[in-house]
Amino acid sequence: MLRFAPSPTGDMHIGNLRVALFNFIMSKKLNEELLIRIEDTDKERNIEGKDKEILEILNLFSIDYARVVYQSGNLKYHQKLAMQLMSQKKAFACFCSDEKLEELREDAKKEGKPFRYDGFCASLSDQAVLEVNAPFTVRIKKPDENIKFTDLLKGDFDYSPFDVDSFIILRHDKTPTYNYACAVDDMLYDISMIIRGEDHVSNTPKQIHIRNSLGYDKEIKHVHLPIILNAATGKKMSKRDNESSVKWLIEQGFLPVAIANYLVLLGNKTPSEIFTLEEAIEWFEISNISTSSAKFDIDKLRFINRKHLSMLDDLRLSKLLGFADEQIGKLGKLFLEEASTLKEIKEKLDLIFTKKQSCEGFEEETNKIMECLKNAPFIEDFEELKKYITEQTSLKGKNLFKPLRYVLTGRENGPNLSDIYPFIKNYLGEIVK
Known part of the structure; x- marks a missing residue:
């Protein structure tokens, strides 16, 4: 089984969607089920309704999945397995206060070293733990040996015990931390391959260490996708970039099929530039993805979107534009020389059907033409x-x-009126109302 594991803490961005698409494609190629796991254990950051929004977007992109689970629903397993680790002396109660830990961080910063837990509570006796009447977190003991794994894209990784550290697996309120919940859930659902962003590379050895400590020896394959950069700035796409939001792209009139096309194309070797998700499943190879960062270019997406708009069935396009007439679909395609999204085409159609005032400099002529056409x-x-x-x-x-162009289109330029008229002749009464 493969899994896509979004957090309901904000809008889905293109990096998330790319991960979802690749997991979906690989699940089809490997003939394995795809699990959607909503990672909702960070209660303070969860935004109400974002989980449903995520699922709606997946459905919009025709990403089908076997089931949806919520990470918070596995709390009893997270706690039970933490108790198992503690009983086996592979994890321990940590009573260090936030103030004490912050002090250690500052000391490490002054010395120019990465912060690592000093292990103070790891050596406490059972008797001492029982006598301490204070809240505690649970930390897993750092590994005795290096943690090694192979990424199908990036090759071999090797992390020392110092790199992994004795990190927290249960918070003070006994809810699981991110790495612990992920590691346990991937084990519970028998995940065979994890595809996610390269910003998770440093989390992977920690999650492997958790599963090793629990005696889980199934090897999980890993793919860490390169980050997506903003082509205009050369920097990592952030929430401040409108085009990073999938919701924003849809609102701007980009087709899901075009967005999916572009995200699969990014940093990938493909047999053609324009394709559907179904076609991509036939030839997709994870090894063909570049290990370098991909650059998101909104103008390239516009080009791909225009291609997909031109390939749409005329009636289908008209419905997306708010009509149910293939003639309007044909009309919409006339504007593809200057428009590249549904929103831009709709704006041009709105000008046609909006009540006209008068063409500047040709007020008298405009009125004559309007009256003529009404009769x-x-x-x-x-x-x-x-x-x-x-x-x-x-x-x-x-x-x-x-003035005739203005009356019929609401604009002073654009496609030839002789090309436009065949598609609007049935609406002439509405246009000159």
Whole structure:
């Protein structure tokens, strides 16, 4: 089984989605189930409703999964296994106060060394522990030997006991810390491969150490994906970058199929540039992903989105634009020379159907054309329409074409009116209302 394990602490960002997509693809290729595990044990940071939003986004991207579990639901297992570790002297109660630990951190900082727990409570006797009437955390003892693992992308890693340290596995309130909950849950659900961001590399030896201490010897394969950089700044994408939010991208009118296409394409060797998720499953190889950081370029995403918009069924596109007429879908595609998202196309359609005021400098001509069209019979052909307006108003040249374009499109430029008219002729009464 593979797992995607988001935290309900904020909007899903493109790095999360990329991890979800790769887990989904690999679950299909390996013919294994995909588990969605909501990591909700950090109660103070959880945002109500974000779990449902995450699942809605996964559904929007057609990422199907076997089941959804909440990490908090495994609390009894986290606590029971911590007690097992304590009884086996592989973990211990730590009574060090936050103030004391902060003092140790400051001392390490002054000496230019990384902070590590000094092991004071690890040597307390059982009798001493019983006599202490104070809240405590539970720490796992640091390993006796180096922790080694192989990343399918990045190769071999080797961490010393000093690197791993004696870290906290249960907080004062006896809820699990991130690494402990992850390690136990991956064991409970028999996870075979973990695909996540490279910012988790330093967590991996700690999680392996926890499972080793619990006697779990199944090898889990690891893939740590390179981070995504903002192409414009060269820095890691952050929550301050609008385009890092999947929700924002959808609101801007980017298609899920295009976003998925781009995220799978990023830093990857692919047989083609434009593809669907179903097609990617056929040829995807995790080893083809670059070990270098990928750069997210919003203009490249726009290009890919435009391609997918052009490939959409006309009726489907019209429905996404708020209509149910394939002629509107065809009209929408006319604007792809200058628009690259649903939102941008919708803005141009809105101008067509919004009540017009007057074309500046051609106020009288605009009024004549409006009145003419309100009383006009249905006219099939644009050339016939021009002829009819000219006969009724005597307008010619720019006195005809400039205000006519404004009346029909709400704009002074854009695709040829002869190209637009076939798709709006049935709506002429609504357009000139």
